[in-house]
Structures are given as structure tokens and as C-alpha cells.
Amino acid sequence: MDITTKLLVIDDEPLILDVFECAFSQPEYIVQTAQNAAEGLAAFRDNRPDVVLMDVQMPDCTGLEALAQLQRLDPKIPIVLMTGHGTAATAIEAMRIGAFEYLLKPLQMENLTQVVTSAAETSRMTRTPAFLPSETPHQGNHGDCIVGSSRAMQEVYRAIGRVASRNVTVLILGESGTGKEVVARAIYQYSDRAAQRFLPVNCAAIPEHLLESELFGHEKGAFTGADRKRIGKFELASEGTLFLDEIGDMTPLMQTKILRVVQDQQFERVGGSESVQTDARLIAATNRDLAKAIADGSFRSDLFYRLNVYTIELPPLRERMEDLPELVDYFLYRYSHELKKPLTSYSPEALEQLNAYQWPGNIRELQSVIKRAVLEATGPVLVPAFLPDSIRRPQFRLASLSPAEPTPASPPTTESPLGRAGDNSKLARPITATALAEALEALAAQQLSNDSNNNIFEEVVAVAERAAIAATLRCTNGNLTESSRRLGISRTTLRAKMLSLQIHVDQNAVVNYSE
Numbered sequence: 001m002d003i004t005t006k007l008l009v010i011d012d013e014p015l016i017l018d019v020f021e022c023a024f025s026q027p028e029y030i031v032q033t034a035q036n037a038a039e040g041l042a043a044f045r046d047n048r049p050d051v052v053l054m055d056v057q058m059p060d061c062t063g064l065e066a067l068a069q070l071q072r073l074d075p076k077i078p079i080v081l082m083t084g085h086g087t088a089a090t091a092i093e094a095m096r097i098g099a100f101e102y103l104l105k106p107l108q109m110e111n112l113t114q115v116v117t118s119a120a121e122t123s124r125m126t127r128t129p130a131f132l133p134s135e136t137p138h139q140g141n142h143g144d145c146i147v148g149s150s151r152a153m154q155e156v157y158r159a160i161g162r163v164a165s166r167n168v169t170v171l172i173l174g175e176s177g178t179g180k181e182v183v184a185r186a187i188y189q190y191s192d193r194a195a196q197r198f199l200p201v202n203c204a205a206i207p208e209h210l211l212e213s214e215l216f217g218h219e220k221g222a223f224t225g226a227d228r229k230r231i232g233k234f235e236l237a238s239e240g241t242l243f244l245d246e247i248g249d250m251t252p253l254m255q256t257k258i259l260r261v262v263q264d265q266q267f268e269r270v271g272g273s274e275s276v277q278t279d280a281r282l283i284a285a286t287n288r289d290l291a292k293a294i295a296d297g298s299f300r301s302d303l304f305y306r307l308n309v310y311t312i313e314l315p316p317l318r319e320r321m322e323d324l325p326e327l328v329d330y331f332l333y334r335y336s337h338e339l340k341k342p343l344t345s346y347s348p349e350a351l352e353q354l355n356a357y358q359w360p361g362n363i364r365e366l367q368s369v370i371k372r373a374v375l376e377a378t379g380p381v382l383v384p385a386f387l388p389d390s391i392r393r394p395q396f397r398l399a400s401l402s403p404a405e406p407t408p409a410s411p412p413t414t415e416s417p418l419g420r421a422g423d424n425s426k427l428a429r430p431i432t433a434t435a436l437a438e439a440l441e442a443l444a445a446q447q448l449s450n451d452s453n454n455n456i457f458e459e460v461v462a463v464a465e466r467a468a469i470a471a472t473l474r475c476t477n478g479n480l481t482e483s484s485r486r487l488g489i490s491r492t493t494l495r496a497k498m499l500s501l502q503i504h505v506d507q508n509a510v511v512n513y514s515e
């Protein structure tokens, strides 16, 4: 589930404040506004926001002065400056001294949403500590614990300890949901650069032409729309840490450019000829099998060898099932507190069922199963009845994720094969594309029987779109960023589709839609 992001918007133009209040609504965002720097600083002190958006020119102070004051209070909160054409040079200068990004006025909604989302994600990752088990007991602390005492996880902790304070590139490998991001955050936090920036970039979530500019920046006029110079993440992260997630999804051109930075710590901004030096420490992660990608030519072997200076491999959960009880305890404790439900233990039968499952989605899947169980629980003990069908009844497991399992001839239920609305844990049962096409055809045929219906294409497509979006939201526990990445559509498009298809994620991350 997305955590609520607190935005502080400081601008003397009421219209700008209105734009934010309309565009960023609860439960995803809480917007606080201030009309001058003094008010903004007071709001910042009283109610530490996750992201600040601030005008470059305010009645009582310049943007650069205000930026310096905010950074003294908390250097880890991303500050985005908003500027008109006349003051863009100041905004670019501000990025050199620590602003996260700048936005040109008049604000463009897509750009604005993208920058706010990325700043919120950076803020979350930078400010949520990731504890190693030896450091803190997980009871009562704020942040994420890395849980597990298996031999494989002990090796991971040793690796984090060994590499954190050495200034080397780290490559983190592991299936989706095994904890790559949380390990990257731990390395950063235990490194000598912990007081500097941590900038995450999800290489799979950004289209190639934008990724290049995101990482390396661009010069004015480098391409259509590049009406101002931009500083990229490699430059911004100098002295800090750059976390390149999903690096296995980068195109060959991007791989070549990254190779050059990793080799020479130098690069050129897009459209520029000046070499820019960077001292960013690189942490890269991927869930791709890079050896296979090298073999099929989709990943450069020279880049792999450069990144592979120090590799941490995270085991899938099914290979360290001895950690399961500890993980279940941790998530039970965490969610029973968060959701204020007194579920604190589990029955041997529930553990047996959790143990028998293969966990294709790894810890992320376990986390969402336990959260849902806590929500559904009607007593103090987690019993099998609170577990989703995918775990209780093996025939409900995803065929593509557990190839060894025979596909049932006919699932013992009359529900829709796409699962029912409002049930996040409902993974799709094995279903073939032909069966699905037949179901959609039957739906179209049904609509055709109504002579006055001349909107059949849109209605059938809407059913398919709703199914894809709802299933993905359930699988990611309502996380819009992750869902847009998995669906391959922008977050803005996802939000627009959710609105038009009436798909809602409530505050407990339960997905519902009206037909």
C-alpha cells in the first residue's frame, strides 16, 4: 500500500496552491500550503513534510536562501523549486546546491505528477531506515527490519557489513520481492555517505528517451522540449549514492552510457560536449538473470563485469523457508499494531499451509498475505480461514508461477475466473488465453443481443482493462507506482483509467470496482 505523502507547497500565488490541493488528494497525499518563506519554514518545523515544493521568488526571501534554511533543518527532504522563465538559471543553480528538481511555470500536470512521485519515492527510501537484525529489535521501531536468521541471510548481513563502508559499486541480484531495495537502503545507511543523498532511479519505469536525461541531464535545446538545461541524477548524486533499480531492463544504448560512467566517472549531458565528473557511489539491482541476458546478447558483458565488483545475491523465500516463522511473527506484529487488530499468534495449521506454499512473489507476497489476514481476522490467532485461496487450496495457485503443479480440470467454484472485486488476495486461477477470449466473446455476444447497444467495443475492452488493472493493484497491494510499472503504463494513465473504470483502492489497500 502507498503510504500517505505529506507535501508542503510554498508559493505566494494562490492559484498554484489550488493546483496542488486539487491534483494531490487523500489518501495518497496530504497537502499543506504556505504563502511565504517564513510560514513555510514554520510548517516545515512543525509538521516535517516528505516533499517540499517551493517558488524560487517569494515575498520575504529568495528561493536559494529558503533552500539553505530548509536543508539545515533536514537535508534529506527533497525540495523541488518552481520557477518562471526569468528565474530558471537560479533554479538550476539551486540543484547544484541540493534542490531535488525544478519545475517550470506554468506547471504541466504530467511533468508535475512525475516529479512529485519521484521525489516522494526518494524521500521514503532515504528516510525509512533499514535495520540489520543485530542492530535493533524490530519491536516498536520506525523503519524496515531485514528479518531472517537462515545461513543464506547471515551471509547477506555479512556482505552488507563488509561492503557498506567501502566505496565500491554493488550489484544486488534476486527475484522480485526478495528485498533488493531494502538491502540497497541498508548499504546506504551503514555507509560513510549516509549523510549525503540517496537517489533511486527505477530504470524500467522510465521510457528510454527520458531515462537518458534523468540520469545524465541535458543541455538547453538538446531535443524538442528541452528548453532549459537539466542536471541529471549522476551529477546530483555526486558524493552520495545512486541506486539504479531494474538495471537489467536497460536498452543497449543506456548500458553503453552507464559503462562509460562506471569506468571513468565521467559523462556528457545529453546534447552537451562538456565532460561532467561524478563521484556517485553506484548500487545496482535487477531481478533478471544477467548470465542469461549476456548469453542472449541483451546485456553487455563488460558492463556486467564492471558492476559485478561486489555482488549480493538474495535467495528466494522458498529456499530459506526456515525464516518463515520469524517473518510471519514480524509482519503479524507490524500489521496488528498498524491496523490496531490484536492478532499476535498463528495456529500450527496456518503455519503448515504457509510452509507448503512456494511464494513466487517472495517476501512482498508474504507481507501482503499477512496484512490481509490481519485485516480479515476475527480473533487473536491466525488460522487457515484467514489465508487466501491461493495458499489454502493449491489448485488456486498461478499456473505460470508453479509449473510443476498440474492444472486442475475444473476449479471447484462458480466465481469469475478473474476473481471477485474487493479481494486482493485472489490470484487468477490457471486460465488459458483461449478460455479468456471465449469469455469475452460471450460477453460481446450478450451485448449484441441488445439492438440499441452501439458501444460494444468500448464495453468489452473496459472489462479487460479493468481486469488487468485490478489484478495488478491487488498483486502490488495497491501500490500505484509498482502497478504502473508492471502494467507498462504511466502512473498518470493508470490514475486516469482507475477514475474512468471506477476502480478504487481503499485505505486498507483493498481493491474494489463498480461494474
Ligand SMILES: Nc1ncnc2c1ncn2[C@@H]1O[C@H](COP(=O)(O)OP(=O)(O)OP(=O)(O)O)[C@@H](O)[C@H]1O
Pocket (backbone or CB within 6 Å): 144, 145, 146, 147, 148, 174, 175, 176, 177, 178, 179, 180, 181, 182, 183, 286, 287, 363, 364, 367
Ligand atoms: N528480509 C526481509 N525482512 C523483512 N522484510 C523484508 C525482507 N525482505 C524484503 N522485505 C520487505 O518486502 C517488500 C519487498 O522488498 P523489496 O522492495 O526490497 O524487494 P525487491 O527485491 O526490491 O523487489 P522488486 O524486484 O520487485 O523491486 C518490502 O516491503 C520490504 O520491506
